[in-house]
Amino acid sequence: MRSWISQQGRALRGTIWKLLRAPFATLFNVVVLGIALALPAVLYVGLVNLQKAAQAASPEPQLTIFLALEASRADVQQIEARLTAHKAIAKTRHVPREQALEDMKRASGMATVAEALGQNPLPDAFVVDPRDVSPAALERLRAELAALPKVAHVQLDTEWAQRLDAVLKLGRLALLLLATLLAFALVAITFNTIRLQILTQRDEIEVATLIGATPAFIRRPFLYYGALLGLFGGLAAAGLVWLARHVLNGALADLSYLYGARWQLDYLTRVDTVSLLIFAAALGWMGAGLSVARHLAEARPR
């Protein structure tokens, strides 16, 4: 067991030395892998931030019920009574049309517009907090309320959130596809790199085999090479994402200052970063493993 660990350690040290001995080749490989991994990572960070922004912008979903303009005071009271009694509704707030007009006048820039109107164009409205906020229940409630007499229109103010959710779902699917493609690219890159390694180390493989090295002994440094290449590629990708976020945050600070707000992009969480590194190292290992299985037999005497 101790000798096994020391052999692993020796293979790892030898591999690190091999990587450092060809710094430029290593650097270019790492940069290529880093860029390949950074593309899906950046998309992922973008999605996470978009999702967070969406959640912050839509607190509790509400329904706004606009009555028909010709609804009488009695109609309004009748509907209010029905709404308050409704089991699926937690809270009902009535916005009388006069108040709506006042609000509109107070809103900056709209006062003159409101003055210019001969009569109040705004209907009575109710703002309703539903008990069940699941999309299906909301949709059901919207349909039910829209069917009430004298109701002109029911607006579900989560509609844009739902649309955003659909966009995010699409984004996640795109991310999955992109990540899969680039994972293949990463495997292919390590596959080729290891193939070249095996070709340049033909002599070493031959001699080691003749001296009594097991296939595992010969495979080991190549597998470590692939895994380390993947790992460094992952680190490069994490660095690129960090850099991109840093640059965008600077620009975003300027933009959000103009809106009197403070927006910040989140970076990859620690769990995300570790997963990225493990994923990258595993893919590198896999590429190396495939390459070794394919090319070692050619380079080795029996």
Next chain:
Amino acid sequence: MIALSDVTKRYPGGHEALKNATLNVAPGEMVFLMGHSGAGKSTLLKLMAGIERPTRGAVVVNGQNVGTLRARALPYLRRNLGLVFQDHKLLFDRSVFDNVMLPLDILGYDRRDAARRARAALDKVGLLKHEKALPITLSGGEQQRLCIARAVVHRPAILLADEPTGNLDPAYAAEIGELFRAFNQVGATVVIATHDMNLADNLAPRLIMVASGRIGADTPAVAP
């Protein structure tokens, strides 16, 4: 230690390198396989090292039938062998010392123990002062001695050498002969394929003539 019984080796293409060869080497013996190049000496050594498999017949080395040995068992057979190649097969991208360390690395020796053994082997062949040099800077004789140091560093039971004095001048050849004699004296079985008569005269080992793929005259060793 090594037993070939009725071994025929036919290479792809039909060339028969060995025909019905039968040969026994006892533990601790030193044997020279003598003959012209192309006589089948190298094929005999390759069969003993498991580099080639016999077309017919059995090759038993160290109690194991090489012909039927599973691929995964082959490395463990080879660990009992020390191989000296005519073309040395040194690794030119690493130092003399690291070349000798390779077999010990493969066997999983502790690093410090391995370094001590590697230096002892280099000292024995007179290359200790070159341990940090790259093999390319060594002369032909020194490269051959390095190859021998690498072959014996893990103290194998059997040493197989193919034309170890191939293109060396007689003084170097005699030196290398002494190294084999010393290794044989501590109990190793030594098989050397050569056409170097001087070497045979110096060491006076058991001589086996090989000609056109057949085992010929077998002369026992001359007692010293």
